[in-house]
Amino acid sequence: MTDLATLLEVGGPVAALGGGAAYARARHPGVYWSTVGLPVSTARLLGSYSSVMEACGLTVAPSRLRVLAVKATTRREVRPVPPRRGIIRPTTTGLRLRLRLAPGQEPADVAASAERLRHAWGVHAVYVTPVKPGVIDLRLVGFDVLRKVRMPRKLPAGLLKVPVALREDATAFVRDYRTVPHGLTLGATLSGKSMYLRHLITGLARQPVALVGIDCKRGVELAPFAARLSALATDPEQAAALLPVLIEEMEDRYDLIKARQGIAPDTPDEEITSDIWGLPEHERPVPVVLFVDEVAELFLVATKKDEQRRDEMVTQLIRLAQLGRAAGIYLEICGQRFGAELGKGATMLRAQLTGRVCHRVNDEASAKMALGDIAPEAVAAACAIAPEQPGLAVIGDASGGWSRVRTPYLSLAEAAETCHTSAHLAPDLPALQPFRPAVPVRPVKSPAPVVRPQPTAG
Structure with missing residues (x-):
């Protein structure tokens, strides 16, 4: 006992x-x-x-x-x-x-x-x-930090810098548009691509940056953030009208740079090596970030007329990708696939997108479209992402380096509320005013009385 x-x-x-x-x-x-x-x-x-x-x-x-x-x-x-x-x-x-x-x-x-x-x-x-x-x-x-993502307490901050995900080495992955101006994000349905996009938009919404969206799925992805968007196109017809305005805005900014630095007005844009960041702060135009959700919708055509419109939009996107950085215009292209089978200009546009983010894809060819030309060894890691791990992705850039990241969970309601509270930060760009999305007015809740009224005895 x-x-x-x-x-x-x-x-x-x-x-x-x-x-x-x-x-x-x-x-x-x-x-x-x-x-x-x-x-x-x-x-x-x-x-x-x-x-x-x-x-x-x-x-x-x-x-x-x-x-x-x-x-x-x-x-x-x-x-x-x-x-x-x-x-x-x-x-x-x-x-x-x-x-x-x-x-x-x-x-x-x-x-x-x-x-x-x-x-x-x-x-x-x-x-x-x-x-x-x-x-x-x-x-x-010490443990798998991507199983349950918790971002570090101290995060890098700055204009056009967005801590958007956690790397597998427990450091933050920061999307820096000044360093990597244009990016491509690929992923199958329910892979976490939309979550990645939410973090980008909410991170930029708190900064003095103009946000422009092209969402040809009738706006189901970007419409909740309409309060903070300076322009939104929800179908190919609207996108075809919006892109020329962005091209004109880019050319106006090049003219501003020429005038400030004494460059001859007839100098081709391709020969100008400076950018808007060399201008005085009071003359510097606000940066513009263009989000294109489901880019394949811009390439798909049904008639001969649609094909002509498609070629024009692709050409304009390529011009923005080639020349937009110096003018402070940055691209974030999202889709499920982005290969040569989409049509003329797809490969040329993809070559201009330096940053690559590949979520879970349905086939190896899609992973090769995102990472094969910059980090071939990362293709196998992208194909190994399981459906039970939404938000997990493989990132890479032109340097050849790559790593696995995962975005923390952010609900659509929280992201929309952030955009609504920061709507006053949306810059005023007259050229984009016709494309400004309509934002429904929220009902004002009357405050509850401090003292509850008591009925008087008759």
Whole structure:
């Protein structure tokens, strides 16, 4: 009886702690990492750093001076030298430490051993980022941060910068239109493409930027944000009328740049290398971001007349993509597929879209349309996205780098409310006034009386 009581006293708390840890690891990985995973992984790293680096082939032979010093002071064996390790900095999602590489090593050597380091130190993933020649930043992620997205507390801010998703290394993916002016977003139905678009629009809605939308699905995607849009086209006929206005606006801005910098008026636009950001702030026109949802609707034709209209719209989009950046006009093209089968000009337009975001697609060809020409190795990662993970995407750009990201959940009501409260930030562009969407007036709720009236006795 005494042994049973002792077993219950000792085993009960141990079982409770083990069960609690297992539950936290499955349901609340952040809590588990902070309480259990962080100290365990830190102890593993400190205790096995030299041996793990040697097993991964990341050590070099010691210098002669080191060999002589060791032999003169001790009798122990002279071991190979690993990269010099900096201070370990714990985070809410993992660990960070800086390594100074030994002579003859490069960041690619450490990146090639990332999978081995992950298993040796018991973390979810290891990422390598070069800081400067000979120095790298090693980021250890303790759990799958894309399973339940929580954006970092400190996010980059600035004009035309929108933190829109979370990378798999627990850093924020920022859509910066000043750096990557035009982007292409592909994804099948229910892949999370609309969620990505909501974050972009709500992020830009809080900034002094003109938002223009082309939504040929009768506006079902962009109409909820009408309060903040400077222009909205909901069918190909309206889009055909809106695009020439944007072309004229772009040409007017080029004329402004020419006049300010003393460039001859007959100089072709293609030869002007400056942009609106070189103008004084009081003369600088507001940036314009054009969102095109379901771009295939602009390419599909049924009659000969529609084909002529399609060619004109595609040509205008290509001109905006080629020349719009200097004029402060940026494109965000969305669709399910975007290949040569859409028609003339599709490939040329896609080549101008630097930023690529590929959500779950229905076939490999669609992933190749988005990523095949900039990061071929990312195509397989895009095809591996499961339907049970909406919002998960693979991003890439012309540099060849790519990574997986996931957008946090944002309801349509919250996004529409953000656009409505920031409607006063919509700039006044007279050329776009005919295309300004009609916004229904919200009923004003009368406040409840502070004192409830009491009936008087008759």
